[in-house]
Amino acid sequence: MLRMPNFTDDLENWMGNLPQELKNIPIIHLAIPGSHDTMSYGIKNKAPVAPDADPVVGTLNKFIPCVVKRWAVTQRYDIVDQLKSGVRYFDLRICMKRPENKFYFVHGLFCEEITEPLEHLKDFLRTHPREFIVLDCQHFYLFNPTDHCVLSAELNRIFDKKIYSRNVSQLKDCTLESATENGKQVLIVYRSDACVNDRFWLSQDWPTPWPNEISVKKLRKYLDESLAQRNPDVGFVSQCVLTPSVRYIVPRFTSSLRTTCAKEVDKKLTDWIKAQIPGPFEADERPKSNVFLADFVDIQNSNFCRNVIALNKKILEKNNSAQNSPSRKSI
Template sequence: MTDFCDDLENWMGKMPAELKAVPIINLAIPGSHDTMSYGIKSKAPVAPDADPVVGTLNKYIPCVVKRWAVTQRYDIVDQLKCGVRYFDLRICMKRPENKFYFVHGLFCEEIAEPLDQLKDFLRTHPREFVVLDCQHFYLFNPTDHCVLSAELNRIFDKKIYSRDINQLKDCTLESATRNGKQILIVYRSDACVNDRFWLSQDWPTPWPNEVNSTQLFIQPC
């Protein structure tokens, strides 16, 4: 048990057998909010997910806006090494470049390099499993969804735990490792429904948006 707790880079592979038999949806998995916001640079342009006031503030106090927008200090490789296995992604089609970027109030970086880094980690850590939650999409049209879907399939290919394999309650670390599956992709848009990506209703993430703890705990899940 000491090794399981101390070696965060390989914690899933070192879990006791009885926990590897628990459905992945029932495990407490460390995750990061606005995972890719570490990629926001100084003078990054305002992204379309930002409130209008953010654009105004960014003209006068960009350093403050950047500190607000960056919710993660570690890049994806360091997050993985620290044991993070759930990643919250917000993706925008940036025009006229016609390239996909991560966003959180401000533009982060293009999606290609971090996703390739994730793929490399999975290749060298065959007993680890991650959830890639594509939470929000901005400035997307149906063609953009098709292109992004194809890119995710290209990058992760046979490592994807597909929706057509079984129900989510049947996805365990034991079965995933046995079948060479290491990544579950949740794609929260009706514009991209296929047999490989999971839907919002498969992996609910309720957000009560309350400032009062009493109201928070009475919210339905």
């Protein structure tokens, strides 16, 4: 019997270590771990309120800034540690901060200016040429059309020839094998029509439906229902996150997003994640999973990333089963 490889022994290089059979499958059909609000680890003490925050957050931050921060931060690992833990899909929220005229990552509060984290990401790709990432520019705040063009130019400058471009490719052709052969390591999803860059992919190329639930039971139901609508020719994100409202947070001000929400998801949704199946499927078949997004990917020694990456074994198991079935054997 063929011995199944252990995909999670080396999270830092998991894509490069995949069997050739999986490297030839479009990345929209692989199971890929992603981090929700990737850059929120960069929120510092006394960080100013960002424009994506609920209006009442400004008042709360004046009196209990430590509480606001505890609920705004969604990741403990920085970008390099997330990469080393296996994360390959990054959820970015970006704001133009004036009068500085600089781009900052945000999530309720201002995080870091974008350049240094993206340069760290670029350095990782340079030293890990067989790894591939997706940058999902999810939300933009206080942008005008010129800002979009400036940000697009900056992303092009940083990642340059590593970008897997929409104008010359199709998603169904984007495999790890083809990307590595051509020196491509970055696919950018840019969810705004304000300044369309033909190198970047569009919202419809990688849907990421938002659950907006605070109950794991309702979250699970939403994930099942939204996945059932997936198109086989595009990517898909399952957001395995709870979304607390201010009303929910206030009576729990001594707690945090990590202890109240993220650990609850890790405890109660892990079995759902393990039950998912990635891989190619036809339009008349039951849709399969692709990207999974989570808060605090570091919980239990990156347990979330390990569980998601391990799902790729199911693709090999199915293929091996099909090859060994009686209908495929010669007579």
